[in-house]
Amino acid sequence: xxxxxxxxxxxxxxxxxxxxxxxxxxxxxxxxxxxxxxxxxxxxxxxxxxxxxxxxxxxxxxxxxxxxxxxxxxxxxxxxxxxxxxxxxxxxxxxxxxxxxxxxxxxxxxxxxxxxxxxxxxxxxxxxxxxxxxxxxxxxxxxxxxxxxxxxxxxxxxxxxxxxxxxxxxxxxxxxxxxxxxxxxxxxxxxxxxxxxxxxxxxxxxxxxxxxxxxxxxxxxxxxxxxxxxxxxxxxxxxxxxxxxxxxxxxxxxxxxxxxxxxxxxxxxxxxxxxxxxxxxxxxxxxxxxxxxxxxxxxxxxxxxxxxxxxxxxxxxxxxxxxxxxxxxxxxxxxxxxxxxxxxxxxxxxxxxxxxxxxxxxxxxxxxx
Amino acid sequence: xxxxxxxxxxxxxxxxxxxxxxxxxxxxxxxxxxxxxxxxxxxxxxxxxxxxxxxxxxxxxxxxxxxxxxxxxxxxxxxxxxxxxxxxxxxxxxxxxxxxxxxxxxxxxxxxxxxxxxxxxxxxxxxxxxxxxxxxxxxxxxxxxxxxxxxxxxxxxxxxxxxxxxxxxxxxxxxxxxxxxxxxxxxxxxxxxxxxxxxxxxxxx
Numbered sequence: 001x002x003x004x005x006x007x008x009x010x011x012x013x014x015x016x017x018x019x020x021x022x023x024x025x026x027x028x029x030x031x032x033x034x035x036x037x038x039x040x041x042x043x044x045x046x047x048x049x050x051x052x053x054x055x056x057x058x059x060x061x062x063x064x065x066x067x068x069x070x071x072x073x074x075x076x077x078x079x080x081x082x083x084x085x086x087x088x089x090x091x092x093x094x095x096x097x098x099x100x101x102x103x104x105x106x107x108x109x110x111x112x113x114x115x116x117x118x119x120x121x122x123x124x125x126x127x128x129x130x131x132x133x134x135x136x137x138x139x140x141x142x143x144x145x146x147x148x149x150x151x152x153x154x155x156x157x158x159x160x161x162x163x164x165x166x167x168x169x170x171x172x173x174x175x176x177x178x179x180x181x182x183x184x185x186x187x188x189x190x191x192x193x194x195x196x197x198x199x200x201x202x203x204x205x206x207x208x209x210x211x212x213x214x215x216x217x218x219x220x221x222x223x224x225x226x227x228x229x230x231x232x233x234x235x236x237x238x239x240x241x242x243x244x245x246x247x248x249x250x251x252x253x254x255x256x257x258x259x260x261x262x263x264x265x266x267x268x269x270x271x272x273x274x275x276x277x278x279x280x281x282x283x284x285x286x287x288x289x290x291x292x293x294x295x296x297x298x299x300x301x302x303x304x305x306x307x308x309x310x311x312x313x314x315x316x317x318x319x320x321x322x323x324x325x326x327x328x329x330x331x332x333x334x335x336x337x338x339x340x341x342x343x344x345x346x347x348x349x350x351x352x353x354x355x356x357x358x359x360x361x362x363x364x365x366x367x368x369x
Numbered sequence: 370x371x372x373x374x375x376x377x378x379x380x381x382x383x384x385x386x387x388x389x390x391x392x393x394x395x396x397x398x399x400x401x402x403x404x405x406x407x408x409x410x411x412x413x414x415x416x417x418x419x420x421x422x423x424x425x426x427x428x429x430x431x432x433x434x435x436x437x438x439x440x441x442x443x444x445x446x447x448x449x450x451x452x453x454x455x456x457x458x459x460x461x462x463x464x465x466x467x468x469x470x471x472x473x474x475x476x477x478x479x480x481x482x483x484x485x486x487x488x489x490x491x492x493x494x495x496x497x498x499x500x501x502x503x504x505x506x507x508x509x510x511x512x513x514x515x516x517x518x519x520x521x522x523x524x525x526x527x528x529x530x531x532x533x534x535x536x537x538x539x540x541x542x543x544x545x546x547x548x549x550x551x552x553x554x555x556x557x558x559x560x561x562x563x564x565x566x567x568x569x570x571x572x573x574x
Binding site: 003004005006007008010011012013014015016017020021023024025027028029031032035088091229230282 | 393394396397398400401404405408409412413414417420421424425428429432433476503504507508511522523525526527554557558561
């Protein structure tokens with residue numbers, strides 16, 4: 001080892017904390033805003049408010065659309081996304097989320113309650129047709145101590161009108177509480193109902209594996225992930241590259257975004273690792289802000305997106321929606337569509353997060369509210 | 370790679386800097402690109418606590434000086450914005466020379482008792498055992514360097530700069546960069562060489 005390499009190894013420092021980064025950035029944006037140019041009064045003040053607000057209270061809703069491994073990628077055009085400079089608004093939102101994540105306390109369980117929204121399904125007779133969506137809630141209570149039992153539960157939340165327009169059409173139709181739709185069954189129909197099902201709660205099966213797209217991590221490995229963003233990124237990229245995705249390709253960026261989202265939503269990682277994950281997310285080439293968007297349940301939040309159109313017109317779109325009041329992830333959308341204008345929906349997996357965080361509460365069946 | 374591997378570097382940092390003259394808010398993009406590595410550079414030479422402040426200050430100084438930077442020529446090409454930022458950070462680090470030398474002293478002591486990174490890679494553990502004695506000497510050598518020589522050596526080692534970039538960062542001629550680097554490397558090699566000799570003798574006996 002030559003002496004330059006030795007110096008690098010010996011002095012190898014950690015990356016800055018999210019808090020230090022946010023504070024340093026705020027000092028700079030204050031100076032920028034104070035510099036008095038008229039042009040400074042547009043975006044930066046908003047960014048600044050986000051950062052400051054987040055230090056106080058910032059919940060993020062992140063909708064992440066996970067990469068579909070089956071999606072054709074041969075004709076993708078790597079390099080375009082990789083050349084896009086970082087989007088400042090997205091950077092701010094994710095930094096704020098990292099800052100918040102870093103200061104959160106852990107508890108006995110990592111608790112995630114999420115609502116899956118499926119549909120839309122068309123009901124009613126023309127011209128009074130409207131759309132329904134089916135909602136179901138799933139809860140996970142993952143014990144921090146591997147020797148403790150983890151729990152999982154779910155509840156069917158029934159069907160409901162999709163958009164506001166659908167809601168009005170439904171009211172015009174007399175607000176029915178159930179619908180019989182044609183189906184390949186003995187009776188030739190299937191009954192959809194607004195009624196909620198019974199909630200259950202049961203011990204989770206065998207030890208869980210997290211981040212299956214990266215080859216899987218067990219609970220102990222998740223808890224020992226590096227809290228240094230540079231190291232976390234290097235670890236994830238090493239797994240992605242080993243899996244055959246060339247560095248900086250759409251496939252690689254998409255897997256990185258998807259894996260980080262999974263880590264943030266589904267894995268009981270320590271606060272420092274969660275903070276690092278948000279920081280790494282902010283640096284994924286092509287990640288940008290969508291501004292204020294609504295999640296599948298209609299709640300507004302700040303959208304972060306990684307999207308890509310392949311040469312054969314398949315559009316893949318990963319979205320995370322963050323709650324601007326709390327910096328927590330509110331929702332994750334995973335959309336793929338086809339056709340020149342993204343006209344044919346191939347996949348739409350929308351997940352609304354009711355709660356995601358550490359808790360000392362005893363596991364209970366999910367209510368979905 | 371340690372400091373530079375964090376993000377894809379945009380080839381357009383000089384353009385961003387030029388735009389920031391009329392659109393100051395563009396300057397925040399340079400922060401997003403380079404704050405992480407500047408912070409790590411400062412933390413390497415001082416401490417994470419120092420780096421929180423010095424890295425933040427670096428960007429404030431750079432922001433205030435952005436017009437001057439764009440005005441002088443020979444610095445508009447790719448890589449020079451980064452060199453300029455490291456130069457500012459290096460200037461700020463000089464104000465903490467005693468703290469830096471204290472750090473190397475502490476590093477020498479730490480090397481005698483334990484490793485200080487938390488890597489669990491087997492290869493690195495083996496390398497580290499070998500390196501403990503070496504690090505003690507390295508820390509002493511870094512402490513003994515003249516400040517100007519140390520700046521050159523560490524910009525090349527930590528930021529992986531070329532001679533030209535160091536020259537831009539420190540505002541000195543390339544020839545001076547070369548002679549300072551030679552002197553610094555000789556000092557470090559001599560310190561490490563004595564360790565290696567002892568090591569070899571121990572193995573040989």
